[in-house]
Each structure stands twice: as structure tokens, then as C-alpha cells.
Amino acid sequence: MxxxxxxxxxxxxxxxxxxxxxxxxxxxxxxxxxxxxxxxxxxxxxxxxxxxxxxxxxxxxxxxxxxxxxxxxxxxxxxxxxxxxxxxxxxxxxxxxxxxxxxxxxxxxxVPSEGLEAYLTILGHVGFTAYTGMIHVGDIRPGEVVYISGAAGGVGSCAVQFAKAYGATVIGVAGSNEKVALLTDVLGADRAINRHDGAAVDLLRDAAPEGIDLYYDNVGGEQLEAALEVLNFGGRVVICGAVGSGSGSGAPANYRRLIYQELTMRGFTVTAHEDLRVQFESEVGGWLREGKVRxxxxxxxxxxxxxxxxxxxxxxxxxxxxxxxxxxxxxxx
Ligand SMILES: NC(=O)c1ccc[n+]([C@@H]2O[C@H](COP(=O)([O-])OP(=O)(O)OC[C@H]3O[C@@H](n4cnc5c(N)ncnc54)[C@H](OP(=O)(O)O)[C@@H]3O)[C@@H](O)[C@H]2O)c1
The missing domain is CATH 3.90.180.10 (Medium-chain alcohol dehydrogenases, catalytic domain)
Known part of the structure; x- marks a missing residue:
């Protein structure tokens, strides 16, 4: 091809x-x-x-x-x-x-009961990316509120499940009502947003009246700016990808929020974290066998x-x- x-x-x-x-x-x-x-x-x-x-x-x-x-x-x-x-x-x-x-x-x-597909999803590159970003870089902790963009995509659908497995409250955003239902009914997200329902910052404020502690960013653009507005003092941002920020630099217009709210933004490249592979396969493999993730x-x-x-x-x-x-x-x- x-x-x-x-x-x-x-x-x-x-x-x-x-x-x-x-x-x-x-x-x-x-x-x-x-x-x-x-x-x-x-x-x-x-x-x-x-x-x-x-x-x-x-x-x-x-x-x-x-x-x-x-x-x-x-x-x-x-x-x-x-x-x-x-x-x-x-x-x-x-x-x-x-x-x-x-x-x-x-x-x-x-072969996992989920089929060969699992080697390309939850046990594969996208799963390893979500694990590295959410567990290692994001250091998600029980009880924290995490917001995840592109949440029904390859990386996002794993990130939602890993954050839930670590005891976080998860808010996901996706691009259709079917994906919103997938997030809450199948993946266990606590709340979910259809990004076409309004301005990102308004939708996020409604969904997270308590604010958010961690933002897992798959898309950049207006989702990143919305998260910077709603992050609690001392909050963290994991920059995984920027598929939604067009061909520009993707820099958020409201980056000064990092100063006022003492926020931390950290990007990562999964290929630099091979040392986590054994831990990832053991922990996520166990969750998969227990039926905790899919x-x-x-x-x-x-x-x-x-x-x-x-x-x-x-x-x-x-x-x-x-x-x-x-x-x-x-x-x-
Ligand atoms: N850092 C690393 O090492 C690493 C490794 C692998 C992948 N990545 C990155 O991780 C991200 C996710 O990868 P993936 O494989 O999960 O991709 P994917 O399955 O295509 O998911 C990305 C999601 O982004 C959403 N999206 C697309 N355009 C958007 C826009 N304009 N605004 C908001 N959302 C938009 C889409 O969901 P909805 O339409 O449902 O919103 C899509 O499902 C990508 O940016 C990729 O480059 C990074």
C-alpha cells in the first residue's frame, strides 16, 4: 500500500x-x-x-x-x-x-482474551504511552481530578482507564455523543464532555466545579487553554500530543496562568522511557487479566x-x- x-x-x-x-x-x-x-x-x-x-x-x-x-x-x-x-x-x-x-x-x-488487537492498544504503544504519561510523568494520585482530551482515542482510552485504576476522578472530552457514552458507560470515566457542545472552557468549568489537578493533553489548542483556566493551584499538565493545535506552535495564549497558579507543564517522549516497560507489562497485564481494563x-x-x-x-x-x-x-x- x-x-x-x-x-x-x-x-x-x-x-x-x-x-x-x-x-x-x-x-x-x-x-x-x-x-x-x-x-x-x-x-x-x-x-x-x-x-x-x-x-x-x-x-x-x-x-x-x-x-x-x-x-x-x-x-x-x-x-x-x-x-x-x-x-x-x-x-x-x-x-x-x-x-x-x-x-x-x-x-x-x-493471546489475551481481547484478541491480538490488545497488543496494539492497552498492551501496545498507545497503552505504554498512556502509562508513561499518566503514571510516571503525571504521577496521578488517588482522589485527584484529571481531565483528559482525545479521551476516546487510542492513547486517551488507555489514559482514562489507568487514571481510574489509580483511584482518580476522571473527566474525559471527545468529539461525539457515542464517544461520550463510551467514556462513561464502558471506560468508567466519572464525567464526559462532547467538545462540540460549546466553548471548551465553559464546558470544562461546568464539568469540573471543583477544578482539576492534572490535565493529560493529547490535542493542545483550545483544550489546553481551557485546562490552564480551570487547573487548581499547583496543578500539573502532561503534554502528550498536539493533534488539535493545527500547524502553528500550539503555544497557549494564557500561559501566564502557569505563574499565577504555580502550574507545571511537562512533555514526554515515550521512546525515552523503555525502562518502564517491564513495570507497564506487569501492572497493565494484571489489570487486563482481572478485567479491570480493556x-x-x-x-x-x-x-x-x-x-x-x-x-x-x-x-x-x-x-x-x-x-x-x-x-x-x-x-x-
Ligand atoms: N508523547 C509521546 O511519546 C506520544 C506517543 C504516541 C502518541 N502521542 C500523541 O498522542 C496523541 C494521541 O494519539 P492517538 O494515537 O491516541 O491519536 P487518536 O486515536 O487519533 O486520538 C486523538 C484524538 O484527538 C481528538 N482530536 C482530533 N482533532 C482534534 C481537535 N482539533 N481538537 C480536539 N481534539 C481533537 C480526536 O478525538 P475526538 O474527535 O473524539 O475529540 C482523536 O480521537 C497524539 O497527539 C499523538 O501524536 C504522543
Whole structure:
């Protein structure tokens, strides 16, 4: 699947096309993998058009994007990986690809009852991001009030559940009534806001009459400014992402609130926190087995639906992580 046209503003499914290519054979240290689940990221949209961005190198016409995925080993020239093993890693949008063995993390043990999707959600990159941001950087404590933007998205849906697991009062904001219901009825948020119902600051003041202690920011823009208005003295902001702040700097107009309210804002990059991986897998894996947390995802079946899935993700029509499912390519399975 490659980029066939540079999007003119809005990314459309027809900006991508399927091309047949020869996959080749793996050399020493490499494996041939078959795609099983492909996780899509909104951040990739910023890179379409060839220009490099903070999200990664640019993607030009003819380039094949890459995303994190669950793959099945088809042929292995790596000692630790055998045919049939499942692994997680960043791979090109291809049904089969040759990748370096050290780019993959083998998935051990029984597949979670939630299915392979869990490796790309609650146990995957977005879950690890939410865990790092909420538990380590945000240092969420029982009884605190936390506000989470993009709360029904991939990272947000995990952040809501982790904050609840740590005993916080959670207020989430999302872009539709369906997502608001998901937040309160499925994910356990105490209150939820539809961001299209009014000005962000008014909606947040109504939802948080006691103020907020922590703001987990996935979007920036007016949500960040609203949170700065409503944060209690000594409050904290975790800057995880800025998908909603357009192409500008995203700097809040009311940043002086940091002075008056003695607020702390801290950004983070999840890849700098690999040391937390074991703690994350143990704690969140335990919650998953206990049924305390769950995987939130929207699945599209078939690799030919990747462009449609990506368009849906960017249009905000899907809840949780958007994932494309592909059947096993091993013979006899
Ligand atoms: N710091 C790190 O290391 C790290 C790692 C991974 C991801 N991230 C960042 O984390 C953020 C969330 O990632 P994700 O994978 O969860 O993305 P996602 O699933 O696409 O969720 C982002 C949510 O943002 C909301 N949104 C989109 N445009 C908006 C706007 N203009 N104003 C307000 N909300 C808007 C959408 O929800 P509604 O329409 O429902 O509001 C969407 O569900 C992104 O900014 C990403 O870049 C950071």
C-alpha cells in the first residue's frame, strides 16, 4: 500500500493505492513476516507530502508508510524467532515484508482474551504511552481530578482507564455523543464532555466545579487553554500530543496562568522511557487479566481497507485505536 497522491488538505482513502511488489527473502538476522494486525496513527497524516516533521520523516508519492503491527513469522533467519511466532514492531503497510529481527519484540504467552488487537492498544504503544504519561510523568494520585482530551482515542482510552485504576476522578472530552457514552458507560470515566457542545472552557468549568489537578493533553489548542483556566493551584499538565493545535506552535495564549497558579507543564517522549516497560507489562497485564481494563479499538477487515480505515481515523469517526485485521498467511491455518 503506497501513497499515490499528496493530500490536498483532507486526507482521503483515494490518496493510497495497492501495488504488487516482490518481497524478497530474508538474509541473516532478518525475518519474513506476514501482517496480522496493523495499527494506524493520526500523526502519520502530518508527514504525507514528503516534508519531514517532528512526527518523523516525510512520506512522498510512491513511498510505503509504516505503522506498529502484530506480525506472524513466516520464514526466520533469527535464532530467537521461529515460524508461527507472533511479534510486535513497526513494519511497512504490506501483507508481507522482510524486516530486521531486532526491530521486532516477540509476543510470549497466551493471546489475551481481547484478541491480538490488545497488543496494539492497552498492551501496545498507545497503552505504554498512556502509562508513561499518566503514571510516571503525571504521577496521578488517588482522589485527584484529571481531565483528559482525545479521551476516546487510542492513547486517551488507555489514559482514562489507568487514571481510574489509580483511584482518580476522571473527566474525559471527545468529539461525539457515542464517544461520550463510551467514556462513561464502558471506560468508567466519572464525567464526559462532547467538545462540540460549546466553548471548551465553559464546558470544562461546568464539568469540573471543583477544578482539576492534572490535565493529560493529547490535542493542545483550545483544550489546553481551557485546562490552564480551570487547573487548581499547583496543578500539573502532561503534554502528550498536539493533534488539535493545527500547524502553528500550539503555544497557549494564557500561559501566564502557569505563574499565577504555580502550574507545571511537562512533555514526554515515550521512546525515552523503555525502562518502564517491564513495570507497564506487569501492572497493565494484571489489570487486563482481572478485567479491570480493556482494549478499545475499531477493526477494519482486510488490507485493502487500510485507506478507508485511515480516513475514518482522521475524520474522528472511530473509537479507540483503529486497526486493520489480516488473516494468517501460513498454510493450513
Ligand atoms: N508523547 C509521546 O511519546 C506520544 C506517543 C504516541 C502518541 N502521542 C500523541 O498522542 C496523541 C494521541 O494519539 P492517538 O494515537 O491516541 O491519536 P487518536 O486515536 O487519533 O486520538 C486523538 C484524538 O484527538 C481528538 N482530536 C482530533 N482533532 C482534534 C481537535 N482539533 N481538537 C480536539 N481534539 C481533537 C480526536 O478525538 P475526538 O474527535 O473524539 O475529540 C482523536 O480521537 C497524539 O497527539 C499523538 O501524536 C504522543
Amino acid at each position: 503506497q501513497l499515490t497522491a499528496i493530500p490536498d488538505g483532507i486526507v482521503r482513502a483515494n490518496n493510497f493505492g495497492i501495488v504488487d511488489t516482490d518481497v524478497g527473502a530474508p538474509n541473516k538476522g532478518q525475518v519474513l513476516v506476514g501482517l496480522r494486525r496493523l495499527g494506524l496513527n493520526a500523526g502519520l497524516a502530518h508527514r504525507l507530502g514528503g516534508e519531514g516533521t517532528p512526527y518523523g520523516p516525510g512520506i512522498d508519492v510512491g513511498d510505503v508508510p509504516a505503522s506498529d503491527a502484530v506480525v506472524e513469522v513466516l520464514v526466520s533467519n533469527v535464532e530467537e524467532l521461529r515460524t508461527g511466532d507472533l511479534a510486535v514492531g513497526k513494519v511497512p503497510w504490506r501483507t508481507a515484508a522482510v524486516v530486521d529481527g531486532d526491530e521486532l519484540r516477540k509476543v510470549d504467552g497466551a 482494549s478499545i479499538h475499531t477493526v477494519f477487515d482486510g488490507v485493502d481497507r487500510v485507506p478507508e480505515a485511515f480516513e475514518s481515523l482522521l475524520a474522528g469517526g472511530s473509537s479507540g485505536r483503529v486497526i486493520v485485521s489480516v488473516p494468517s498467511q501460513r498454510l493450513g491455518r
